[in-house]
Amino acid sequence: SCKLGTIPALKIFRSLTRNTSLAYLFLNDNGIGDDGISKEEISSALPGSEAVNHTLKMLGLSHNDLTSSNNDISIFLAILKMFDSVESLSTNDCKLTCRDIINLQKEIAKPKKWELKKWNLNNNDLDSRGVNVLKEIAKKVPSLSEVFLDGNIGCHNKALQ
Numbered sequence: 540s541c542k543l544g545t546i547p548a549l550k551i552f553r554s555l556t557r558n559t560s561l562a563y564l565f566l567n568d569n570g571i572g573d574d575g576i577s578k579e580e581i582s583s584a585l586p587g588s589e590a591v592n593h594t595l596k597m598l599g600l601s602h603n604d605l606t607s608s609n610n611d612i613s614i615f616l617a618i619l620k621m622f623d624s625v626e627s628l629s630t631n632d633c634k635l636t637c638r639d640i641i642n643l644q645k646e647i648a649k650p651k652k653w654e655l656k657k658w659n660l661n662n663n664d665l666d667s668r669g670v671n672v673l674k675e676i677a678k679k680v681p682s683l684s685e686v687f688l689d690g691n692i693g694c695h696n697k698a699l700q
Contacts, residue, residue, distance in 0.1 A: 543566070543569045543570060543571070544569075544570045544571070545570070545571050545572060545614055546580060548566055548569055548570075548571045549614075549617065549618075551566070552618060552621050552622075553621070555592060555595075555621075556591060556592045556621050556622075557592070558592060558594070559594055560594060561592065561594055561595055562594060562595060562596045562597065563595070563596065563597040563599075564595055564597070564598055564599065564622075565597075565599035566599060566600060566603070567599045567600065567601040567602050567603070567629070568601065568602035568603065569603060570603065571600065571603040571604075571605065571614065571618075572603050572604030572605055572606070572614060572633075591620070591621060591622070591623050592621060592622045592623075592624070593623060593624045594624060595622045595624055595625055596624065596625065596626045596627065597625070597626065597627045597629075598618075598622055598625045598627070598628050598629070599629040600615075600618070600628070600629060600630050600633065601629045601630060601631045601632055601633065601659070602631075602632045602633070603633055604633065604634050605630065605633040605634070605635060605639075606633070606634050606635060606636065606639050612639050612642050612643065615630075615633075615639075615643070616642075616643070616646055619643075619646055619647070620646070624654060625654075625655060626654055626655060626656045626657065626682075627655075627656060627657040627658075627659075628655060628657070628658045628659070629659040630658070630659060630660060630663070631659045631660065631661040631662050631663070631687070631690075632661070632662045632663070633663055634663060634664060635660065635663040635664065635665065636663070636664045636665065636669065637664075637665055637666055637668045637669035637672065640665065640669045640672045640673060640676075641672055644672060644675065644676055647676055647680060654682050655680055655682060655683050656682050656683060656684055656685065657683075657684070657685045657686075657687075658683065658685070658686045658687070659687045660673075660686060660687060660688055660691065661687050661688065661689045661690050661691070662689070662690035662691070663690075663691055664691065664692060665688065665691040665692070666691070666692050669691070670688065670691075673686055673688075
């Protein structure tokens with residue numbers, strides 16, 4: 540936990556997209572999120588669309604505010620687009636809501652895009668509607684076998700399997 544902030548973290552992500560041996564990346568609790576930065580600033584910190592890391596298996600983004608006050612998840616989507624081989628995604632304690640999951644649904648459920656197997660969503664702000672959206676995502680991403688939901692409002696089950 541270095542409290543990098545969003546732009547420095549995006550620049551680290553950008554530099555790692557061409558790394559061919561990186562398998563695990565943990566940037567938990569690093570102040571990634573709604574810093575009041577513009578979409579232009581986000582775009583300038585990102586690599587071109589051709590720069591995607593195909594080796595990363597585990598991405599840890601827990602304890603970062605991946606949403607913003609206006610329900611814009613551009614930062615989170617930008618990070619996900621840079622790493623298309625992630626099998627385990629940790630986004631617990633990231634203040635994600637049902638609306639965020641709906642916005643992520645299009646990216647995560649793209650055909651042949653994701654091999655996501657485990658997604659930790661513990662301690663976010665998901666309600667039963669968000670769980671229903673996750674069930675739809677699971678139908679479109681057959682590899683997704685475990686979704687952890689402990690500590691979310693309206694979630695009585697600890698995992699969606």
